[in-house]
Amino acid sequence: MTEGTIGGADWEALARNMLRAELMRKGISYARLVEALDAIGIAETEAAIKNKVSRGRFTFVFFLQAMAAIGVDWMQVPTVADLAQGRGIGDHGAQQLAKRAPTPNS
Known part of the structure; x- marks a missing residue:
């Protein structure tokens, strides 16, 4: 990321890290995600999910399916200011996001 801009790779990192963070919060592996998706009628393989993530x-539809399948009913999206400081997009972005306390209307 260059000063003041958020590039395409940063958005991809954020998408990946937001999905991974919710899996971490719920203690769900990719194998369990496959089962959870299957339970709502979505056929995916573990390898396909690992590649996407x-x-x-991945499509926003896949993201929504994954969130619904694992029971996420609320999530906090980092602000542009958070992203400008590297929160959620760095090497440990998923862990940073998973540790954030999910508080609606914060």
């Missing part, structure tokens, strides 16, 4: 390139 590692690239950070």
Whole structure:
């Protein structure tokens, strides 16, 4: 990320880290995510999910399906100011996001 801008790779990192953070919060592995998706009628393989997530390139529909399947009913999206400071997009972005206390209307 250059000063004051958030690049495409940063958005991909944020998408990947937000999904990973919610899996961490719930203690759900990719294998368990496959089962949870299957339970709501979405057929995915563990390898396909790992590839999507590692690239950070997946549809918002897939993201919503994953969140619904694992029971996420609320999530906090980092602000542009957070992103400008590298929160949620760095090497340990998923861990940073998972540690954030999910508080609606904060």
